[in-house]
Amino acid sequence: MNQHFDLVIIGGGCAGLSLAYQLSQFGENCPKTLIIEEREAYTNDRTWCFWDVKGPIHRDLAPFKWNTFSIKNNHMDFEYSCNETPYLMLPSDIFYKNTLNAINSNKKIQLLTGEKLVDKVIKRDAWHIPTSKFLATASNVVDTRPIKSMTKKDSLMWQSFVGYEVELDGALFVEDKLVLMDFDSNFKEGLAFIYCLPTSNSRALIEYTVFSEDLFTADQLTDRLLEKIEIYTQNKSYTIIRQEKGILPMGNNHIEQVDDPTYLFAGLFAGAARPSSGYAFQRIQTWSKDCAVELKNNRQLIKFKKDSWMQTWMDFLFITVIKKNPIIGAKIFVELFKNCDVRTVADFMSDHSSFWQKLKIIASLPALTFLSAIPELIRSKRRLGGSIDA
Ligand SMILES: Cc1cc2nc3c(=O)[nH]c(=O)nc-3n(C[C@H](O)[C@H](O)[C@H](O)COP(=O)(O)OP(=O)(O)OC[C@H]3O[C@@H](n4cnc5c(N)ncnc54)[C@H](O)[C@@H]3O)c2cc1C
Structure with missing residues (x-):
């Protein structure tokens, strides 16, 4: 059985779902779209933070907001107010739920989870995308799969991190203040710091982050994280609710685009990551909104905008x-x-x-x-x- 689509999105993570979400807002005028996603189910696998600047997309979904932050190390502690531009946090389960609701309520969009391509994507009269259930053909393809294996040379620097969301029995954290950077001068192979986001007075996401030329796995950073959690929880007993980890490019060689305007690589390694921070969420949102409009109006794809x-x-x-x-x-x-x-x-x-x-x-x-x-x-x-x- 063959099925033809105006658009096939490979990878239903942040970029894939964001594009599909924007398309879903066009109702009947939404291009016929298929999303192919490897994972079986969506979980709360990450949190997206961004500054509340110029009405960021999905701002109203973010349940956590801070008006004060600190920058510190062992010897100093500077506190700043960010009342004008609060720092927001959107847990991914809320984002996934919201986008999946919108996608599922538009009949023009189909999401296949637990699905991988069974062969290469090739172009004949249209793109042929072989799934295990049927052969999909498409006029346009957006490919958001991350690069398979990252090596040091793929980016000038990397942001490696591991974080635990911890819960204590009693109140300890200052709820309305986040620690943006608490530098660890004992770490010599990069710039290392703790990032602590208290989501209540007894719960916080505490991350150990390294900016460096080398990539560090979560395992390599976990002991340091645990050491810092002891300090942040004042040696009280705590429960680990959730873990998140990542390695983000800072100044990467973007994936080389195919010489065909109907096939687009998108996402973290295709221009989404901001070089100086590795942040990508709002950049993905802006791109997906623009790309959805272009697809609806002209049936064409657009790349991530180049920075000035x-x-x-x-x-x-x-x-x-x-x-x-x-x-x-x-x-x-x-x-x-x-x-x-x-x-x-x-x-x-x-x-x-x-x-x-x-x-x-x-x-x-x-x-x-x-x-x-x-x-x-x-x-x-x-x-x-x-x-x-x-
Ligand atoms: C833990 C974590 C926290 C982050 N926090 C922030 C933050 O606070 N602020 C910020 O701006 N950015 C943040 N980022 C960076 C960035 O926003 C995210 O990495 C974002 O998810 C990137 O979107 P993406 O679509 O490129 O990749 P992903 O969201 O990873 O999506 C890629 C999708 O492709 C699927 N896939 C992979 N292979 C296949 C295949 N063969 N077939 C089908 N599907 C496949 C994957 O299952 C996945 O769903 C964070 C990243 C991580 C990992």
């Missing part, structure tokens, strides 16, 4: 500095928040900063450190095949 040349250079210069000297990273973040208002930093981290805000960020950072990294940045630009061009 200035933002790209700032991000890559930051990565180059940290890569060269990870320990200086803590100083950079302290200086940044000391000299620059939170709104400007949040706008910058959310891809919404003006030229003047970018200048403000540059002016707040240690000039010599950044200037001396420019030659190395130019060398790595060559190694990455010019992928940092605007």
Whole structure:
């Protein structure tokens, strides 16, 4: 049995479901879409955080919000108010439930879970996508599968992390304050810090994160995480409710697109990850909204937007500095928040900063450190095949 679709989405994770969700909003005018997803069921496998800047998409779904955050290490603790741009957290189970409800209520969209491609995707008159149930053919394909095995050379730097959501018997955490970065100066192979998001006075997601040239597995970071959890829970007994982990590219070689506008790679390794943070959620939302409109109106796909040349250079210069000297990273973040208002930093981290805000960020950072990294940045630009061009 063959079935033809206007669009087949391979991989129903954040990017695949976000695109399908946006398409589902067109009702009857939604292109006939098939999503092929490997996993059998959706679980609360991650949390997405973003700043409340310029009405982020799915903002109203986010049940957790903080107006204060701290940047600290063993010797100092700076507290900042982010009232104007609160920090939001959206657990993935809420996102999956909301998007799946919308997708399932649109008859034009079909989701196949527990399904993998049984052979290569090839193009004849249309794309042929062989599933175990039937042969799907499609006019357009969006492929959001992550790259199979990540190696050091696939990205200038990596963000590796592991986190536990822990629950205590009694109240301990300060609910309305998150720890954005608590630097661990004992870690020498990268810039390491604890990220702590209290979701109640007895529950928190505590993560150990490393920005480094090498990739670290969750197993390699777990002992350090447990050590820090002891400190954060003041040696009280706790229960681990949930675990999350990841390795995100920071300045990656994007997957090379196929030379055919009807096949698009999308998602984390196809331009979604912001180089200086690895964050991708809101970038995926913006792309999926734009791509859905283009598909509905012109039956065409659109790639992730390239960042402005200035933002790209700032991000890559930051990565180059940290890569060269990870320990200086803590100083950079302290200086940044000391000299620059939170709104400007949040706008910058959310891809919404003006030229003047970018200048403000540059002016707040240690000039010599950044200037001396420019030659190395130019060398790595060559190694990455010019992928940092605007
Ligand atoms: C634990 C974690 C926390 C994160 N937190 C944040 C955050 O706070 N803020 C932020 O902006 N970003 C965050 N990110 C980064 C980014 O937003 C996520 O990685 C996001 O899920 C990327 O979306 P994606 O669609 O590219 O990949 P995924 O969401 O991983 O989706 C890929 C999908 O493809 C499926 N798949 C794989 N192989 C096949 C196959 N052969 N056939 C069919 N399907 C297949 C997978 O099962 C998966 O569902 C986080 C990432 C992780 C891992």
